[in-house]
Amino acid sequence: MSIYIRGSGAHPFGKSKKDVITMAAEAATYAIENGNRKPEFLFVGSMLDNNLHGVANIVPKIADAIGLNGIYGMKIDTASSTGAALFQIAAQYLAASNCTTGLVIASERMTGYDGSKITSMLAQVLSYDEQLHGATMPGLAALIAKDYMKRYNAPYDAFSAVAIKNHRNGLLNPIAHFKKEITMKDIMESRVVADPLRVYDCAPVSDGAVAVMISKEKTDVELAGFGGATDTVNLVDRDNLDGFRATQIAAKRAYDMAKINSHKISIAEIHDAFTPFELIGMEDLNIAERGNAWKMVLKDETALNGRIPVNGSGGLKARGHPVSVSGLAQIMEISLQLSGMAEKRQVDNLSYGIAQSTGGLASNNFVTILRRSD
């Protein structure tokens, strides 16, 4: 059974005055217009809609807003990988059902709250024991960053190179939260969030929504393979901190399903919630040798005009990170690239693209491979 991407749409990432349902409806309207079909099912993702905004039972609220009363629908939550999980479960539902077309929507509103409040909400994805110690996502990411630096003799400059590259790419993306280039001076003058990570090493808090229409009808872009996997919630329970096992297992499942290896991949979107995570993600996907991703970034091999562009959209770092949406935004970006619709970011001669999304502190990750259909 072949599954194709038929259309997509977004509410721009950044600071929005619209609520989570209105943003979802706007993205969905674009996707339905682009896809030119009426969806027969609706899968929705939002991580903070209930806890932060008191919005429960979001599916019929979105269905009402876009005139899809009577549609089959449900909500999925895998924390910050929700967008990717949604896409994968929707593809499986489409394959198993007698439907022809479905719609996947992720929407998140995060801005306008005190930093401590958002930090607490996001820290809820960590284990109870970690939260008890005051650990945060950036705090645990900082411990992993230090481990990477020591283990591979990687300089902090490599993290900065990720941020500079992704901000440069975000400048070309009309939906990006940040459309400005940054310099090493900007980074070094920015606030330390959890040493060694500074503000420019961390993806921002963003509002935004993305909708993607999938179909059994053939289009330019086909789903080639997908996979997901969990890992222990407690960071200290993992065999090692050398990469994320959840990504490694998910990637193997996706490559096996697509019947390809990593050498076929010509573009990647990786969950750079923190700059070192882009490097670790490259290694977990085997598009960089273990311990060598930082060298590739410093040599500009992952720039838009490089050997294998990574986060040409600007990544979470510059496109923005409405948590449940980022995984679906990655898939939309790979789809736009493969169908030649990425405008100023367009990379030529693409065949396969890969999207890697991280849930929690890499405890529920997903990998999705798309290809240009024959």
Place this chain on the structure above:
Amino acid sequence: MIQFYCTKCDFKSIVEHFHCPYCGSPIIGKEVDYTGRISNITTIYTVPEGFKAPVRIAIAVTSNNLRVLGNVPDDDSVKENDEVYITKKEGRFYFTPVHTKY
């Protein structure tokens, strides 16, 4: 202090488990003394609600290669590679320098 061991595979943890997250086998606890060496340490400046900034967290590794997440004092008395005592109070682990305990 209790370390938790899997009865079947090599899994061990400082965090209480009833079943092994890797193979699902039962877990048993064993009373042990704790010292460890700090592998990584960070200072968090944007902290969750209910905490006063900054919060310092670290990972210590025991002699049998068990990793422990804990808090360290908000000064330079504990650094990476230091040997520390690991104590537990109200569910939280604390790392203090070996040379200042007595």
